[in-house]
Amino acid sequence: METDGEIDPARLADGAGVPHGAELIAFVDAIIAGDDEAATARARLTNALGPEAMVDAAAVAANFFMMTRIADATGTPLDERSVAMSNDLRADLGIEGFTSKRLTGQTG
Amino acid sequence: MGTILDAGLRDDLTDAHREVIDAVGRPGASWTAPERVAIAAEVRRAMERPDLPPWQTPSSTDGMVAPDHPLEAAAIDAVWRITNHPGTLTRDWYDEIVAGLTSPEHYVELVAIAAMMNGIDRLAHFLALEPIPLPAGGAGEPTGERGDDLTVSSHWVPTTGGGPQVMRALSAVPSDRATQMTLLEAQYVPPTALVGDLNWDRGTLDRRQIELVATHTSIVNECFY
Structure with missing residues (x-):
């Protein structure tokens, strides 16, 4: 299911072709929801990748709760290079339909 | 169930979380230490009430803010909105909030604290750990530290320096930005x-x-x- 080392955005919900990608996506969804599935998800990812990797995956998710708030609260625009590089990706992911995009009308 | 500080995680991650909590308990560039602790406490109160919709502010809701609260209504409302509804933030909202604060730099420092508290408390939650207790907040006046040559250009907030836009977002508050970079490196990848x-x-x-x-x-x- 790998794609020559690239992440396949069209298959993000299925893990995007990344090794253990589906488990990582399910893990993130479960720990964010914080419901009864979270403990199961932690155990499942620990079994698949080890306890240190489980903690690191949780840490990356937590980090992007921080970064999204910094970016959105400061009106951070996309870098010009990123705008040019991500036109297709943003279209594929449906980012143009995000609430913040609709409210701000920003293009980058 | 303990906190991240005694969970036996890798040292740099533990140290970064300790550094955030210690920094919250010290005077900042614009806010006193007790005010910074109050901002952090509001993050935790907001996380307990994700049901409050973005158009309803805690300061306008009966019984949600004590009359003797140390923070202005704009600061409390900003913390809650940033914590629970970051995807709804707009330039108009920012302008309204900053008008209720002393300066845009106060706002940037508030964002830094709110974002870092979200970063460390979410990890505790994700790992079924307790949040680290907040410090009391030491004495002392705000430092007045500012980034050099701040201008409002690319972001809503004043910024300085070069590099990726998101890395410049907190450049108005160098000390908090340094703490945030330490946390970013421990929870994600080194900035380099x-x-x-x-x-x-x-x-x-x-x-x-x-x-x-x-x-x-x-x-x-x-x-x-």
Whole structure:
């Protein structure tokens, strides 16, 4: 299911072709929801990748709760290079339909 | 169930979380230590009430803010909105909030504290750990520290320096930005590896796995950036 080392955005919900990608996506969804599935998800990812990797995956998710708030609260625009590089990706992911995009009308 | 500080996690992660809590308890550039602790406490109160919709502010809701609260209504409302509804923030909202604060630099410092508290408390929650107790907040006046040559150009907030836009977002408050960078490195990748070393990993997840988690989390948060 790998794609020559690239992440396949069209298959993000299925893990995007990344090794253990589906488990990582399910893990993130479960720990964010914080419901009864979270403990199961932690155990499942620990079994698949080890306890240190489980903690690191949780840490990356937590980090992007921080970064999204910094970016959105400061009106951070996309870098010009990123705008040019991500036109297709943003279209594929449906980012143009995000609430913040609709409210701000920003293009980058 | 303990906190991250006594969970036996890798040292740099533990130290980064301790550094955030210690920094919250010290005077900042614009806010006193007790005010910074109050900002952090509001993050935790907000996280307990994700049901409050973005158009309803805690300061306008009966019984949600004590009359002797140390923070202005604008500061409390900003913390709650940033914590629970970051995808709804607009330039008009920012202008209204900053008009209720002493300066834009006060706002940037508030964002830094709110964002870092979200970063450390979410990890505690994700790992079924207790949040680290907040410090009392020491004495002393705000330092008045500012980034050099601040201008409002690319962001809503004043910024300075070069590099990726998101890395400049907190440049108005250098000390808090440094603490945030330490946390970013411990929870994600070193800043130098963001675009400089796309194969960087710490021996657990490879970079594609790291970016998959990062991307999915940002999508869940409806992050525009």
